[in-house]
Amino acid sequence: DAGITQSPRHKVTETGTPVTLRCHQTENHRYMYWYRQDPGHGLRLIHYSYGVKDTDKGEVSDGYSVSRSKTEDFLLTLESATSSQTSVYFCAISDRDSTGELFFGEGSRLTVL
């Protein structure tokens, strides 16, 4: 299994609070991604990174920000969590952009009350 660790794995928070999810990899892969998974929507890309300090928006980026100060860490921040951001969040990594073989983490379940 690819060395990807997501933390926390489970979190319950209240509307309006900030939340940061962390993705840590030990594979030295260049590309990192954050997806959210919701019933009826499959996996939707939030943000991705193609290198240290290089990030770009995905299809559902509103309400989220990311940072990548080191190759191994990709942080997803919800500045002010809303109930619509209740979801399971997956981090994924890839060593090249020419294929789609992503290696996924185990997911972080976030509940916003």
Add this chain to the structure above:
Amino acid sequence: GESVGLHLPTLSVQEGDNSIINCAYSNSASDYFIWYKQESGKGPQFIIDIRSNMDKRQGQRVTVLLNKTVKHLSLQIAATQPGDSAVYFCAGREAGTALIFGKGTTLSVSS
């Protein structure tokens, strides 16, 4: 942009049968497709991929077929086993863009 969808949200088969999971896509410029398997409580795992210059690709007990004329791809699983029970996602992309995932088909295998 791309949209990717699956024809059936659920599929139930008997152990030993062959399974076929279908997927349609909208973007004729998509040049790469991939199938993932997701077991309960885990992240998706790569199964097999195919580029648009191919019609068929085989792996271990799995085959992916691509029909660019009707923008359709399918995943065939031979001799389905209980361990194949999972949610299966197809995804596609146009060169230089991110993968777009379909909504998933839940495969249930009964013994």
